[in-house]
Structures are given as structure tokens and as C-alpha cells.
Amino acid sequence: MSDIRVILSIDFGTRYSSFSYALVADNEIITNDIWPEFLGIPRTNTALLYDPDFNVVAWGSKALIRDSPISSTK
Numbered sequence: 001m002s003d004i005r006v007i008l009s010i011d012f013g014t015r016y017s018s019f020s021y022a023l024v025a026d027n028e029i030i031t032n033d034i035w036p037e038f039l040g041i042p043r044t045n046t047a048l049l050y051d052p053d054f055n056v057v058a059w060g061s062k063a064l065i066r067d068s069p070i071s072s073t074k
Helices: 060-064
Strands: 006-012 016-023 048-050 056-059
Touching (some): 048 060, 056 060
16 A cells, blocks of 8 residues: 655635645645636635525535525525
8 A cells, every 4th residue: 555645735715715735745736726617717716505404505606606596595
């Protein structure tokens, strides 16, 4: 079994969030740029959408869609 070590960086910003990682043995830092509905963008919106029972039903840019049936409930 190999000894694989990883360094992980998570940035929870007030507007956007992202993460990067690197294998300790390599000199390459890999920044995630694959998010639901978006490719090539290194960050996503820092947002969660909850249903009336406080379950997370969407996160990132999907949580900001205004015509979502859950976000328009009263």
C-alpha cells in the first residue's frame, strides 16, 4: 500500500467558495474548476437553499435561482 499525502485548501468566502489540492510528492497545485452547470470556473457561489424543514436542497449557483419552487414558498 502506498503512502499518499495530500494538502487540501478550502476557501469559504462571503460571496464565492473554492478548493485546491496538491499531492505532497508533486509540485502541482490543482484547483477545482468543475461545478454543477459550470466548467472552467475556479469558484462557485457561497449559498445554500433550504426547504421548509431546513434540509439543504441546492448549493452554489443553483441555490440562487429565483424561479425555484422552494425559494418562492412562503
